[in-house]
Amino acid sequence: MSQNFGDGEGSALAERRQVGAGYGGMGSPNTAREKEDLRKARRTFLDGSSALRRLLGAWLVSLGMALTVLFSSHPAEAQALTRESEVLYVGDRAVVTLRGSVGGYTARERVTSANERLERALTKSTPPKVTLDDVELGTRVLVDGEPVFLVTRGDVDVQIGETPHFLAEESAKRLERAIAEVRRQRSQPFMLQALLTAGAGTLVYAILLWVLSRLATRLTRRLSLAAASRADRLQARGVSILDTGRILRFIRWVFVALTWVMGAGATIIWLAFVLSQFPYTRAWGEGLGANLRRLAWEVAVSIGRAVPELLVVIFIAVAARTAIAISSWFFDRVEERRLLVAWMDPELVRPTRRVFGFLVWVFALAMAYPYLPGSDTEAFKGLSVLVGLMASLGSSSVINQAASGLTLMYARTIKVGDFIRIDDAEGTVVEIGVVATRIRTGLGEMLVLPNAKILSSMMKNYSQPVHGDGCVLDVEVSVGYTTPWRVAQTLLLQAADDVPGLSPTPPPFVRQVALNDYNATYRLVARTPEEDPIVRARILSDLRGAVRDIFERNGVDIISPQYLSLSQRTSVPRAETPESLRS
CATH class of the missing domain: 3.30.70.100 (Alpha-Beta Plaits)
Known part of the structure; x- marks a missing residue:
């Protein structure tokens, strides 16, 4: 295009020279012809520059697209480069995590070079000294004046506010402890001291287990005897309500479980203590101890967070007990006929007291349920659904009998002391329960009739x-x-x-x-x-x-x-x- 532009301009100038010569060499060109030539030359110049601009724009667009494809076609490789990291260990202790490459050296090569420098420093007889040196690229960690590794901005975590100097300072502290441990583990007195300390800890652990076992045995025996004596006192009409053998087995099982839990905790503490005495296993012991402390801290925090909710549960329980106590005062006076109420007979006081207490506790449980520790967990919710399903499937007959019992009580069909006959059963009503009614016959027999059967059968009441x-x-x-x-x-x-x-x-x-x-x-x-x-x-x-x-x-x-x-x-x-x- 430039060549065309130059040829056009040259031909125009030559034509102009020819025109000037045509006028007799006087040098005064024809005005109209000269203007036309100038107009053609200007148009040719403008056409050439616009084509050049279009060509330059197309080249820039192509370059941008190529760069976009280049950088977008390898995101995984770029991410892998940024995520490349290697941990520097001295002995069994982690000192620093180096990320990325510096000066063409990858993270692994940097860690390998640092290990070689540290190994040379550890061969010296004098304890090495760890220092820091701030340079343009970051902060160097030196051992006896010789650089071991460099902490750059690529090694820090900017999101948590780390700086190269801060990370190098923390790494230097860990490096000093690691070097001291490595030097100690190569000395025989230290290993002998570690063995003696571990042996002493093992002896204390064995004595603790023996004391725990003896204490659990004695407490189990004493509590079993106390529970058995109290269980024998709980009798209804000469029949023991609680099975002494089952109570003893339950108490024994509870103490065995507590003993195992405490023994497991003591075992973990002993194992962490013994492993932390030896340099080769110190990292395991410290990790085990750290996990145990973290678990204990989480349990303590959970208990601390649950204390306010438990206080609310206790307050609800106290309020329910107070309401039942006030109602008991009222029901006692109605039953003793010291307080006359038109809408309640003294014979209905006992079932009404039971129904009121049951409703109060159900309401209290519904109010306290959201405040129970762990009530918002999926396991607690699943257990609640399972218990509700089992109760709904297994208590249908009980609910039927209870509804029949309430009908008998509040409909005044029968009352305690009535002489009734139901089918072949004849006797005096002794007790009207929620599920069944007890009848004493003339022969001294006690008949227990389900309340639903009484409602569904023809009954003769000779007392009403x-x-x-x-x-x-x-x-x-x-x-x-x-x-x-x-x-x-x-x-x-x-x-x-x-x-x-x-x-x-x-x-x-x-x-x-x-x-x-x-x-x-x-x-x-x-x-x-x-x-x-x-x-x-x-x-x-x-x-x-x-x-x-x-x-x-x-x-x-x-x-x-x-x-x-x-x-x-x-x-x-x-x-x-x-x-x-x-x-």
């Missing part, structure tokens, strides 16, 4: 129709139609008069309850003021015996359809009854 103390007793008999009903009624009332223990007011009465195909059914109803279940059963038995006696004396049969089909007799022969039993 009676105002005041006592209960109702009834006897049903079937008499043939050959006996007038007035005769049967009179005989039953006479039998009631012959039985002691029945109350004259209200007087006994007889009702006809059924007219069957072959007989009529009569029911004798009487009242007794007795509260003792055994006395009630005896009076009922006497009443039934009196009915049979008076019927037999008057020649009246107690019949049923089965009796008619199996017996050919229509009356009871008096001759078959012994004379001594006819009275």
